[in-house]
Amino acid sequence: MPDKNNNLILKSLKSLLVLMFLLVSFFIAMPNPTHGEYADIILNERSQKAGMRPVIFSHWFHRIRYRCKVCHTELGFKIKITENNISMSDLFEGRFCGACHNNETAWGLENCMLCHSGRMGLSTGIIQDPEPGGPR
Amino acid sequence: MSKLLRSNSFIILFVTFILTGCDLVIMAAVEVTDYYEEFEKNAANENQDLNASNTDPNSGEVNSSNTTEQLLNPVVKPWEGPWVRLRQDLIHDPDNPIFELLQEPGEPLHKLPGAEGGNLIDWELARLSGMIEPRETLDPDYQTETLDLDVFLDTNGSLPVVRFPHSTHTEWLGCNSCHDELFAMKTGETKFTMVDILNERACGACHGKVAFPINDCFRCHDTSHARYKKLIQINKEKLRREIERSNAG
Numbered sequence: 297m298p299d300k301n302n303n304l305i306l307k308s309l310k311s312l313l314v315l316m317f318l319l320v321s322f323f324i325a326m327p328n329p330t331h332g333e334y335a336d337i338i339l340n341e342r343s344q345k346a347g348m349r350p351v352i353f354s355h356w357f358h359r360i361r362y363r364c365k366v367c368h369t370e371l372g373f374k375i376k377i378t379e380n381n382i383s384m385s386d387l388f389e390g391r392f393c394g395a396c397h398n399n400e401t402a403w404g405l406e407n408c409m410l411c412h413s414g415r416m417g418l419s420t421g422i423i424q425d426p427e428p429g430g431p432r
Numbered sequence: 433m434s435k436l437l438r439s440n441s442f443i444i445l446f447v448t449f450i451l452t453g454c455d456l457v458i459m460a461a462v463e464v465t466d467y468y469e470e471f472e473k474n475a476a477n478e479n480q481d482l483n484a485s486n487t488d489p490n491s492g493e494v495n496s497s498n499t500t501e502q503l504l505n506p507v508v509k510p511w512e513g514p515w516v517r518l519r520q521d522l523i524h525d526p527d528n529p530i531f532e533l534l535q536e537p538g539e540p541l542h543k544l545p546g547a548e549g550g551n552l553i554d555w556e557l558a559r560l561s562g563m564i565e566p567r568e569t570l571d572p573d574y575q576t577e578t579l580d581l582d583v584f585l586d587t588n589g590s591l592p593v594v595r596f597p598h599s600t601h602t603e604w605l606g607c608n609s610c611h612d613e614l615f616a617m618k619t620g621e622t623k624f625t626m627v628d629i630l631n632e633r634a635c636g637a638c639h640g641k642v643a644f645p646i647n648d649c650f651r652c653h654d655t656s657h658a659r660y661k662k663l664i665q666i667n668k669e670k671l672r673r674e675i676e677r678s679n680a681g
Binding site for chain 1: 531
């Protein structure tokens with residue numbers, strides 16, 4: 297009898313382990329909840345408080361047209377997102393994005409929704425590789 | 433009892449398999465519905481073309497309405513690739529009234545040379561081959577610098593030596609992006625490890641965020657120790673010659 301009980305406990309433990317393993321693997325296999333394109337930047341320091349959608353800046357779009365140094369040296373964008381403190385008044389005065397988005401080089405600032413196109417509730421940050429272990 | 437337990441674990445297995453199966457099916461269904469509209473459109477366009485080609489030889493005349501329609505709405509071949517569609521990327525709001533105006537990332541990116549990780553694009557190759565021509569300055573009077581100087585890092589490690597090419601970096605970036613915030617001007621003064629890079633310091637400020645990510649090991653660790661020794665010797669000889677010339681002149 298004690299042997300049988302031991303077996304029972306062992307077996308139940310085994311089944312529990314299997315269940316745990318499967319549950320964990322199931323949650324790991326779930327896709328990443330936020331997955332934009334690599335290096336997309338979400339800016340939501342001021343937008344949502346002012347009732348606008350967060351800004352999504354896509355590096356891939358701008359990288360085809362301009363080199364990094366145009367924005368990060370000539371226009372004075374800092375490498376780290378949090379070090380930049382940009383407001384719409386800066387843009388209207390022709391600084392940062394406003395240097396190009398002035399209806400001459402690129403479309404003007406009155407096209408709000410082209411930039412303010414993110415989902416509400418997103419926090420400021422950069423989209424990184426969803427699978428750092430290898431290609432998608 | 434043992435039978436019951438076995439059957440229990442069997443049920444658990446079965447249920448989890450079904451759940452994972454459902455998950456996969458839902459993911460596939462989302463993708464399929466997205467592609468479906470485009471394929472339907474294409475099929476319609478192809479049918480139009482076929483009809484036009486069937487009627488043309490019989491009548492001997494070109495159907496003008498069809499051709500004008502085709503000119504106004506050219507058949508855009510749908511791109512295929514691993515890039516996430518805006519409708520499914522969970523950061524763009526599909527309720528945005530001008531959502532349709534936004535460009536899909538895969539639309540331009542599928543034409544550019546591929547690489548592993550990141551945007552899956554070898555941006556430097558794309559620039560060198562002339563596929564993209566990114567502008568260097570906004571103000572035509574603004575002056576930028578380039579520097580052709582290779583710096584070798586990790587010269588005593590077990591992996592191949594890292595060759596840092598200033599040339600490619602200064603083609604894209606300005607000096608002030610790295611110096612002196614991330615790196616000191618003097619070689620070897622800033623000490624960092626792969627852990628720093630993983631924690632977004634040193635090279636990790638860009639590599640892994642915008643530039644190609646660090647799982648592409650041998651794109652940086654690309655110089656064998658033997659080649660490194662040769663390169664150093666060649667550089668030393670060049671320096672000697674230059675010094676001799678300057679002394680003679």
